Amino acid sequence: MVQGTAMATVTHEQIFREVRAYLLGLFSCPPESVIQGYQNDAPLPKQAVVMSILFEHAFDFPASYYEPERDKAAVQQSVEVTMQIDFYGNQAGDRARKLSNLWKNQYTTARLTSCQPLYCKDPMQMTFINEQSRYEERWTVELALQYNPEFEHELIYLDMPVITLSKPKE
Template sequence: MSATISLTQSDVMTAVRSFLLGVLPSGVEVVRGFDNRVPAPTGPNFVQFWMIGTARLSTNWNEYVGNTQPAPAPQDGKMQARKGVEARVQIDFYGPAAEEYADMVSTLWRDPYGCDAFAAINPEIQPLHADDAKNMPIVNGESQYEQRFMVEALLQINPVTTVPQDFAEELAIEEFINVDAAYPPGA
């Protein structure tokens, strides 16, 4: 078995999208950013979001889990290394209601409502805080200004990396070796 991780960037982005869809009015399209040659949604209001960075919040904490195979054979088990990570997400709101929607999301992200919503989606993902909405209009391909408000929102995620670990409940010692006699110092 090779190493596995419990929480991927895709899991985090799915949780963010679920939260946004639960907060915004029905019909507002929510898309993940950075897709080349994909046109913007056609509705009057839409949201685009992406991960912009991560930062470690803590050192690892480990848990060792053994199997219940009969002794004295080594038991197949695992070591789980969990770390706390701050994930930063940029959320851009476009259209006539961009400011209103950005304020709603920023407010609820910092509220117990946001904690409860994310806990229902994935308990390993929790909102930390979000910036106030910033007015960041853009110029589109037709050289026209488009209304855009941006919110930077932070999450805490706790991914667990699992690797194989051998365990034994008892060991059988068959022969003692005098180390100094078998391997003399300086030899």
């Protein structure tokens, strides 16, 4: 019987925090320039780097691990996340290329702990016309990463008496 469930061991918030710290170190840019996407009524900072999770899919079936001594069970699954990183400003193309090169390298693997890099697409130029009808430089890189969230929940275990079967007498 399942009772309550707990939060995941790794969340999207943790992934955003970790990738943001990685990007800040990679580009030595001001902290306010690296932001999470989909923020309403907030102008982009100068030389912005915007992170957005596009989608995710499971690599495998959930695996269950039981801990009868704690009346708990845990369910873990390996998940691939696709994250889009948008670079704005005059350094956008160079930053996109640097991220693309280093994402596929042990440099990145050594710096991430709650998730790990898998692969990334090549940078794409996505210049757009802003609200003042001016072209703005924008480059985009799609990153794939893996994380393994685990959810713990309570589980009531039933102690069964040991039944010994004996051979019938003849």
